[in-house]
Amino acid sequence: MSVIQFYFDFGSPNAYLSHKVIPDIEARTGAKFEYVPVLLGGIFKLTGNQSPGTAFAGIRNKPEYERLEMRRFIARHRLTAYKWNPHFPVNTLQLMRCAVAAQQLGILAPYVEAMYACMWEQERKMDDPAVFRQALLDAGLPADQLLELITTDAVKGGLMVNTEAAVAAGAFGSPSFLVGAELFFGKDRLRDVEEEVLRQAGGTATKA
Amino acid sequence: MSVIQFYFDFGSPNAYLSHKVIPDIEARTGAKFEYVPVLLGGIFKLTGNQSPGTAFAGIRNKPEYERLEMRRFIARHRLTAYKWNPHFPVNTLQLMRCAVAAQQLGILAPYVEAMYACMWEQERKMDDPAVFRQALLDAGLPADQLLELITTDAVKGGLMVNTEAAVAAGAFGSPSFLVGAELFFGKDRLRDVEEEVLRQAGGTATKA
Numbered sequence: 511m512s513v514i515q516f517y518f519d520f521g522s523p524n525a526y527l528s529h530k531v532i533p534d535i536e537a538r539t540g541a542k543f544e545y546v547p548v549l550l551g552g553i554f555k556l557t558g559n560q561s562p563g564t565a566f567a568g569i570r571n572k573p574e575y576e577r578l579e580m581r582r583f584i585a586r587h588r589l590t591a592y593k594w595n596p597h598f599p600v601n602t603l604q605l606m607r608c609a610v611a612a613q614q615l616g617i618l619a620p621y622v623e624a625m626y627a628c629m630w631e632q633e634r635k636m637d638d639p640a641v642f643r644q645a646l647l648d649a650g651l652p653a654d655q656l657l658e659l660i661t662t663d664a665v666k667g668g669l670m671v672n673t674e675a676a677v678a679a680g681a682f683g684s685p686s687f688l689v690g691a692e693l694f695f696g697k698d699r700l701r702d703v704e705e706e707v708l709r710q711a712g713g714t715a716t717k718a
Numbered sequence: 719m720s721v722i723q724f725y726f727d728f729g730s731p732n733a734y735l736s737h738k739v740i741p742d743i744e745a746r747t748g749a750k751f752e753y754v755p756v757l758l759g760g761i762f763k764l765t766g767n768q769s770p771g772t773a774f775a776g777i778r779n780k781p782e783y784e785r786l787e788m789r790r791f792i793a794r795h796r797l798t799a800y801k802w803n804p805h806f807p808v809n810t811l812q813l814m815r816c817a818v819a820a821q822q823l824g825i826l827a828p829y830v831e832a833m834y835a836c837m838w839e840q841e842r843k844m845d846d847p848a849v850f851r852q853a854l855l856d857a858g859l860p861a862d863q864l865l866e867l868i869t870t871d872a873v874k875g876g877l878m879v880n881t882e883a884a885v886a887a888g889a890f891g892s893p894s895f896l897v898g899a900e901l902f903f904g905k906d907r908l909r910d911v912e913e914e915v916l917r918q919a920g921g922t923a924t925k926a
């Protein structure tokens with residue numbers, strides 16, 4: 511079975527949108543997306559890149575086009591639950607450390623589902639510690655255990671190692687996907703990701 | 719019949735790559751691409767945007783990824799004639815004015831074909847007036863007539879009007895495509911362009 515690394519940070523709305531269509535791609539291809547928590551701010555620091563919001567500010571038409579492509583993606587995949595987070599940009603350091611902690615506890619999948627909903631469906635201010643703790647409790651996750659784990663060097667270091675590995679694989683932003691050694695950037699490459707999965711699996715040739 | 723505006727400048731390799739796959743899209747959809755000459759430098763000036771080469775310089779992984787996506791596109795569509803132009807970036811002002819002049823003479827299509835080949839297959843330095851003139855002669859185009867036309871206000875103004883119209887339609891870079899009122903940016907959106915053509919045509923292929 512093919513495994514695709516999905517380098518994700520809850521702070522990226524385009525990573526959320528990708529997350530929502532991944533189950534369909536898994537169902538169609540039989541491949542599995544491995545969620546790898548990274549710190550997007552760390553990727554920007556390591557590569558000298560900036561968020562689109564910063565990089566495109568002041569450029570006429572370009573931010574509007576980015577929003578247009580988001581609306582198109584949302585419409586195409588009927589992602590009606592999506593809401594812009596009014597607290598954006600949100601500092602995701604604790605959220606992403608906690609993803610590494612959730613991984614240690616074997617509860618990454620329900621953690622990801624709950625946190626993405628909080629960020630991009632429920633407009634919560636997830637860098638507020640009280641809001642974050644309440645979100646964990648609301649999701650039925652072991653809040654105290656997770657919040658203790660994120661203070662450990664193993665968790666902090668784990669997030670840093672993931673972030674550095676993403677950059678070593680060629681990432682410079684979010685969302686990034688790795689199919690074998692092939693990197694893909696952006697939600698709009700998910701069709702290419704899917705084709706590459708099938709190509710590597712020797713299935714229906716897509717290099718037409 | 720659907721008509722798609724293709725805002726193009728010979729200086730953009732991604733516009734060349736798009737140009738090479740447009741005939742296939744026309745054949746599949748029955749739509750027609752209308753080539754609209756614009757000055758990419760003018761679009762950048764009007765929008766405050768920069769070329770990818772400038773904007774991504776110094777960002778780790780991002781220029782490499784842009785090149786990787788070019789190689790993928792070239793491989794997918796078997797565009798074996800493509801060669802990086804060693805004189806890049808080339809000042810395309812005369813080339814693009816001449817496209818407007820060629821349009822006036824009803825010879826835009828052969829002009830486009832010849833100039834794209836000179837730029838992105840034959841490594842010619844097209845902002846050298848002698849090279850440019852020779853390229854026109856080699857292509858069997860009326861060099862003297864064209865080179866006289868590009869000094870006229872009608873041609874100069876025509877290019878400016880096209881460039882402003884592209885920005886008014888939402889463009890900020892190259893290649894840009896307009897399907898009805900829907901703008902698409904980048905060679906990697908050509909699949910979306912194709913889908914939008916079919917959608918606007920009523921969801922059925924219009925292939926004759």
